[in-house]
Amino acid sequence: MADISIKGLHKTYPGSTELATNNVSLEVAEGEFMVLLGPSGCGKTTLLRMVAGLDFPDEGSISIGGRDVTYLPPQDRNLSMVFQSYAVFPHRKVRTNIGFGLVMKKVPRDELEKKVAWAADLLQLTPYLDRYPAQLSGGQRQRVAVARAIVMDADVLLMDEPLSNLDALLRLDFRAELKKIVQQLGSTTLYVTHDQVEAMSLSDRVAVMKKGQIAQLGHPITVYEEPADRFVGGFIGSPPMNFLEGRVTQQGALEVAGQSTDAPEFLARSAARSGGLPVMVGIRAENIYIEQRGAPGTLDATVDVVEPLGHATLLTVDLGGQVIKVQVASTVRVSPAEKVGLRFDQAAIRFFDTETQLGLTA
Amino acid sequence: MAAPDAPAAARPRPRPAAPRGRPPRKSSTSAAMLLIAPSIVFMTLLFGWPMVSGVLQAFGGPEGLTTANFSRMAQDPYFWSSVGNTLLLIVVMIPIQFVLALAMALLIRAKPRGSSVYFYIWAIPLAVSDLAAGLVWLTVFTDRGYLNSVLASVGMEPVSWLAYDNYASMFMAVLIAEVWRATSLVFVIVVAGLQSIPKDYEEAASVFGAGFWDRLFHVTLPLLRPSLQTALILRTILAFQTFAVALALTGQNFPLVVGETYRWYTGLQDANVASALALVVMAVSMVTAIGYLKLLRDQSEAPR
Numbered sequence: 008m009a010d011i012s013i014k015g016l017h018k019t020y021p022g023s024t025e026l027a028t029n030n031v032s033l034e035v036a037e038g039e040f041m042v043l044l045g046p047s048g049c050g051k052t053t054l055l056r057m058v059a060g061l062d063f064p065d066e067g068s069i070s071i072g073g074r075d076v077t078y079l080p081p082q083d084r085n086l087s088m089v090f091q092s093y094a095v096f097p098h099r100k101v102r103t104n105i106g107f108g109l110v111m112k113k114v115p116r117d118e119l120e121k122k123v124a125w126a127a128d129l130l131q132l133t134p135y136l137d138r139y140p141a142q143l144s145g146g147q148r149q150r151v152a153v154a155r156a157i158v159m160d161a162d163v164l165l166m167d168e169p170l171s172n173l174d175a176l177l178r179l180d181f182r183a184e185l186k187k188i189v190q191q192l193g194s195t196t197l198y199v200t201h202d203q204v205e206a207m208s209l210s211d212r213v214a215v216m217k218k219g220q221i222a223q224l225g226h227p228i229t230v231y232e233e234p235a236d237r238f239v240g241g242f243i244g245s246p247p248m249n250f251l252e253g254r255v256t257q258q259g260a261l262e263v264a265g266q267s268t269d270a271p272e273f274l275a276r277s278a279a280r281s282g283g284l285p286v287m288v289g290i291r292a293e294n295i296y297i298e299q300r301g302a303p304g305t306l307d308a309t310v311d312v313v314e315p316l317g318h319a320t321l322l323t324v325d326l327g328g329q330v331i332k333v334q335v336a337s338t339v340r341v342s343p344a345e346k347v348g349l350r351f352d353q354a355a356i357r358f359f360d361t362e363t364q365l366g367l368t369a
Numbered sequence: 370m371a372a373p374d375a376p377a378a379a380r381p382r383p384r385p386a387a388p389r390g391r392p393p394r395k396s397s398t399s400a401a402m403l404l405i406a407p408s409i410v411f412m413t414l415l416f417g418w419p420m421v422s423g424v425l426q427a428f429g430g431p432e433g434l435t436t437a438n439f440s441r442m443a444q445d446p447y448f449w450s451s452v453g454n455t456l457l458l459i460v461v462m463i464p465i466q467f468v469l470a471l472a473m474a475l476l477i478r479a480k481p482r483g484s485s486v487y488f489y490i491w492a493i494p495l496a497v498s499d500l501a502a503g504l505v506w507l508t509v510f511t512d513r514g515y516l517n518s519v520l521a522s523v524g525m526e527p528v529s530w531l532a533y534d535n536y537a538s539m540f541m542a543v544l545i546a547e548v549w550r551a552t553s554l555v556f557v558i559v560v561a562g563l564q565s566i567p568k569d570y571e572e573a574a575s576v577f578g579a580g581f582w583d584r585l586f587h588v589t590l591p592l593l594r595p596s597l598q599t600a601l602i603l604r605t606i607l608a609f610q611t612f613a614v615a616l617a618l619t620g621q622n623f624p625l626v627v628g629e630t631y632r633w634y635t636g637l638q639d640a641n642v643a644s645a646l647a648l649v650v651m652a653v654s655m656v657t658a659i660g661y662l663k664l665l666r667d668q669s670e671a672p673r
């Protein structure tokens with residue numbers, strides 16, 4: 008088992024001028040489950056490929072278990088990987104696909120068979136062991152790729168969207184299974200996903216990436232509740248965080264949408280010094296409550312759209328010209344064009360600098 | 370497709386319980402026949418007729434059909450040595466060509482500096498006619514050729530590489546010339562085949578601990594099998610027909626089967642025996658091709 012230490016990775020693909028990863032540094036502790044999250048094209052796969060040794064960085068270093076592996080070929084790194092494209096060998100049956108890594112490691116035959124059977128059972132592939140990949144569905148092929156990776160007992164497990172092609176139910180099942188397996192194996196895991204629920208539920212820590220850089224690194228709950236900048240807040244969560252243009256006056260009031268409430272201490276102080284401070288107010292949909300219009304401490308707003316989601320109801324609300332999303336319990340009855348009052352959970356409000364977009368904290 | 374299809378497709382008729390729900394045959398036979406008729410006519414004129422007349426000639430004699438041509442062919446002292454030479458050449462040459470072509474194709478794929486230039490250089494012999502290739506190598510191996518000049522310049526005795534009594538060196542000369550000339554065909558096919566294999570598979574193999582040779586034998590070669598099969602069939606059939614290179618280099622000293630056909634036809638003026646020989650070459654080629662197809666068939670039968 009091994010920790011991964013990534014330092015200052017720069018990578019530009021040949022023929023491209025943009026940095027695919029830009030000075031990425033990341034420490035993944037031994038046995039830690041690290042999730043990489045980020046929009047398409049932000050460099051997640053690139054980072055994983057460099058850890059795997061399939062691409063070499065232009066600058067920076069990678070070490071696994073204290074050993075510098077930056078320029079070591081993949082076969083000497085003792086890791087295993089689920090490829091985003093699966094890369095399941097088309098000329099081998101499911102059985103020998105899963106066992107491929109074990110054969111390369113010269114694992115004895117009976118142990119190999121036992122492991123293959125175990126993985127196939129786990130991923131519900133047992134009926135397909137003697138089929139060729141071309142005879143499988145996309146999701147089944149993806150499961151073969153996952154099975155091939157988990158039988159390896161590798162120090163480092165790299166997974167590039169391993170559950171992306173499964174239906175919602177299977178994904179829910181496997182998410183729990185995967186968490187269990189990885190804990191059992193104790194592998195250090197780097198896991199790429201687009202699915203935020205997956206990221207939240209699986210990870211010990213999340214690294215949110217943006218344009219080749221790590222925008223925020225931290226516990227999933229921290230990243231969710233205290234996004235380091237506007238990008239992270241807007242990327243994580245469904246619906247994403249609401250952003251409202253506001254202003255802290257010299258007197259220490261927070262003005263949003265032409266109405267004002269109290270501003271937090273630290274902002275009031277710096278606003279008093281600078282004579283007023285424009286801010287970006289961030290608040291999540293579930294931290295806004297609907298009340299009677301005109302109730303003290305609420306902001307006047309008008310409901311635009313009502314979307315019942317089953318477990319909750321999502322409202323699109325017009326707040327003095329700015330459109331925000333509000334999530335309320337499904338028992339709350341509201342109708343479009345209704346005039347309501349919005350109460351923000353003061354503890355859940357985040358503030359961002361209007362220029363740097365960075366989070367403002369005390 | 371042809372117009373007559375349209376109404377039939379537009380109004381699906383209830384089919385009488387078809388065996389195992391095959392899709393209904395849409396095209397009417399006559400339209401299809403009409404469309405392939407030109408090619409059938411051409412094939413008949415250009416292939417069918419010459420072949421039939423060749424077969425008739427092979428079995429033809431003064432008194433009707435006979436197998437005498439075949440026995441004359443077999444009794445000729447050159448025949449069996451030409452068969453032996455041809456087989457030896459094939460057995461030695463084809464593995465060399467495949468290993469070389471594969472190595473060159475893998476080198477190209479590794480994209481060293483100027484790899485596209487290498488590709489064109491290695492593909493050039495494809496455009497050189499076999500007689501020309503034979504003549505080029507003749508300038509190397511002949512008694513006063515380049516090879517002997519080089520030997521002389523380093524103070525060694527010249528060797529009669531192509532002399533009748535120097536079988537080994539004669540064989541080597543033909544082999545080298547043929548390898549030089551014809552490897553490019555295999556090379557081009559293998560390069561095309563390699564390009565169609567996504568890099569992912571080899572990358573996956575290397576992540577799972579496979580070194581270069583493991584990747585080659587467990588991933589690249591199996592995935593390359595269709596290309597190798599094509600190349601093998603083409604190369605073997607063409608190797609049966611090797612002729613001009615040996616003729617240019619050795620005259621009649623290193624007889625090959627197709628060379629014998631030529632000798633019977635032009636030298637001995639016996640078209641019947643020449644046809645018999647040609648027929649044998651054709652039969653062997655066909656059997657070989659079918660054998661390869663059967664032997665190398667993808668057991669998986671799984672489409673990619």
Ligand SMILES: Nc1ncnc2c1ncn2[C@@H]1O[C@H](COP(=O)(O)OP(=O)(O)OP(=O)(O)O)[C@@H](O)[C@H]1O
Pocket residue numbers: 020021023027045046047048049050051052053054091
């Ligand atoms: N082989 C390549 N050659 C050139 N540019 C590449 C190559 N692979 C990726 N890129 C570029 O590098 C950037 C990062 O790509 P990467 O595959 O790492 O994205 P990703 O975060 O994995 O995206 P996704 O979530 O869509 O898989 C992208 O802008 C992409 O266009």
Ligand SMILES: [Mg+2]
Pocket residue numbers: 051052053091167
């Ligand atoms: Mg990716």
